[in-house]
Amino acid sequence: MINNTTIYQVDAFTDEPFKGNPAGVMITDNPLTPDQMQNIALEMNLSETAFITPNETGFNIRYFTPTNEVPLCGHATLAGSHIIYELGLKKKHETIEFTAEDNDLTIKKDNDWIVMDFPKYPVQKINTPKDFKRSLGFEPVETYSSIYDWVIAVAENEAEISSSRPDFEFMKKNGLGHIMITSKSESHQADFVVRCFAPSLGINEDPVTGSAHCALTPLWSEKLEKTELDSVQLSKRTGKLKVRLNNGRVEIKGKALTIFEAKMKF
Secondary structure, three states: OOOOOEEEEEEEOOOOOOOOEEEEEEEOOOOOOHHHHHHHHHHHOOOOEEEEEEOOOOEEEEEEOOOOEEOOOHHHHHHHHHHHHHHOOOOOOOOEEEEOOOOEEEEEEEOOEEEEEEEOOOEEEEOOOOOHHHHHOOOOOEEEEEOOOOEEEEOOOHHHHHOOOOOHHHHHHOOOOOEEEEEEOOOOOOOEEEEEEEHHHOEEEEOOOOOOHHHHHHHHHHHHOOOEEEEEEOOOOOEEEEEEEEOOEEEEEEOEEEEEEEEOOO
16 A cells, blocks of 8 residues: 655665765655645755556656656666565565656665666767866766766776866866766775766755766776776765676666655645
């Protein structure tokens, strides 16, 4: 039985409370209107809130930032899957089939981990945009583009990632309002590190960005000549992901825990 007034907040890509990336999750028997979903996402004021409704084969899922609907979100998918398993809407041995705007997503449990089957994003090398250093504080060694307006900047070292102090207003004016910065890991038990910024979507810095790894996984898989990699996102909250390139798809693994649930009154 789905409680149509309950909304959950889940910390995704972590097994520690108040780490990882918080997402809102609301599961309803019937879909809410776009205005209702957008208003709830604005009220939650998280990078994304997932809205889930059952369908014939599984669940429909939609994602809203405080200002926009987005086609795909990794941490909100992880959070929504965690709640579906926690509520017993799917048993631990069962898969979850999500229908998102552009993709069908298959989710399964692997002990304490949730495994998400995501699309692989194409990556194309581009010239570094003008005034990049003014935007983010370093000059990348390589720059790429991907779908959904992502720009990917590869730094010389991890210190440039952790010390980056973006100028968000200038980034938006300079066409860098949706960017991930990344480098090979030097100080963490991981293969690469990343930070993600999306001021053009109302998210200055996203704490942990699962969907970014649809592009980062093939990029670093080629650079490091391995198909299974560990990633650390160097936001203030930090997050850990395991990723795998798998027959033209990207497998993203993470953990999650519920922080609170609340009753909507509207």
